[in-house]
Amino acid sequence: VSQCFADRLTDAVIAKRVPAVVNIDPVADRLPAEFAASGSSGRPTNPAAMHQCLRDFGREVIDIVAPIVPVVKINIAYFEPYHAAGIEAYDELVGHALRQGLIVIGDVKRGDVGHTAERYARAQLSEQESPTPKGPDAVTVSGYFGWDGVRPFIEVARDEGKGVFVLVRTSNDSAASVQDILTQDGGKVHEVIAALVTRWAEDSGTLGRSGYTSVGAVVATRSAEDAARLRANMPRSIFLVPGYGAQGGKAEDFKPYFKEDGTGAIVAAGRSIIYAHDRAQYREQFGSDWRRCVEQACRDFVADLRTCLKSQESEPRP
């Protein structure tokens, strides 16, 4: 196993022949019926049962998608409502996904001033203080504090062979009100942060044979032009791109995030896959078999992405 996160990620994408990420972000009231342990509403009612349901469902989804995609992303926000038990479930899912051979991104969006950021960096990326065998391979971090808030994450990541994805441009509707503020030189705020990330990546000492560093970026612009500009300006950063499926993005929208050679980005889909049992097209085909719904939705996502990226290799025939 290479000690360079960018190389490990690149190898995993090559092995699965698709730069796809599945988000494992379960919420209690959208789980398949069999996980709705108790309660008249069909939902589990006590916190202990709920976090166990999320964990068991998440584990099964991971097992289903593991042969198909190279990466899963687990957002800790979906586990924090269950406090200590929720964090235990999150840690267990991270460990389970690692054991399945997946690259695991902890979507934690942490950030703070320097000495406090160091605590977060160790908590989320370091093996040392963890009771679980390994933390995730990479985490998402806030760039709002500037260098001294991000440095601890980059340093721990470098020392542990892991990675970070700095929030540059997020996918939500309101993002523009802050991230697209026009600056004095006619650019946008997220471009200034992108320039900082580019420098941090270059100085990180993590450049791999893939041509990328372990300092990536979360990027979801409103226009193809913005995406292409960031792609050109951040040559050493892999982009983590949210927004496929439930968030409205189609595969063709994601092309500008990639370099000509098809590298440079991974695209994430979440609710459209893990809740495929709620989608008519899959329910009609597979009835109440939620596992087959998830598997087919994942295969469709991957095929869509491959087609759009005009992958030179074709889907293997069964």
Place this chain on the structure above:
Amino acid sequence: VSQCFADRLTDAVIAKRVPAVVNIDPVADRLPAEFAASGSSGRPTNPAAMHQCLRDFGREVIDIVAPIVPVVKINIAYFEPYHAAGIEAYDELVGHALRQGLIVIGDVKRGDVGHTAERYARAQLSEQESPTPKGPDAVTVSGYFGWDGVRPFIEVARDEGKGVFVLVRTSNDSAASVQDILTQDGGKVHEVIAALVTRWAEDSGTLGRSGYTSVGAVVATRSAEDAARLRANMPRSIFLVPGYGAQGGKAEDFKPYFKEDGTGAIVAAGRSIIYAHDRAQYREQFGSDWRRCVEQACRDFVADLRTCLKSQESEPRP
């Protein structure tokens, strides 16, 4: 108890006659000797022992400062390295401080896109899914996502009689590289976020008899002019101001964050108080009695702040 967070906070400040916050952010290697449970280096070596040390020390510090200050702030970053056990310790400290009659701010700096931010908001502020009796009275949140990332926190806070402090300008050295970026109209990025927070505060439906809303801001500018401008432009927001003591700030630096009537801000000190046993001036006076060091450092902080703010009331004589 009023349902309006701003009023509860204001009343607490009036009752203690000082707008002071003590940060309870313990790290294992700075604890007094008696908490260094085991290990040849004098530090506890296993994670279970460590989180218990942090909790026990934090609990004692809370007991010492509770009669002196109205507010404590607990940064969850110092507990996350201990995973589930750490979160349990954090929850226990929050509960303990609440039972001591303190206003408790959870310094969590959470933020995400809308539907995910809602998970964080419930996790951190809602009673519903909590195994502990109450979460903190308020939390710090990121403004980088814009309205849809902050709205869930404001709504849960309003419904639960709690508050939020949106990160506007942080105290770290690198903050300027992002937060002071000059915008097209000659202002700074943090001023644009301040304007957003001002609008969110006005629209929050949380205006109390104190004249403040439950939508506050974390503000630590580099200049008195910036502080005064924010103070003038954000009339309905209470400022949470870090930086006293170990971070280098003196009481007189904090005046611009307050209105003429002495309201509008709370000032936080952390390491200079909870590690007072490491400071020569206190060690010389109290030897190894770390409790008296903490108490005196807290009293000195409060007295300094009162003097500077020219509080009309004087310190009560013993």
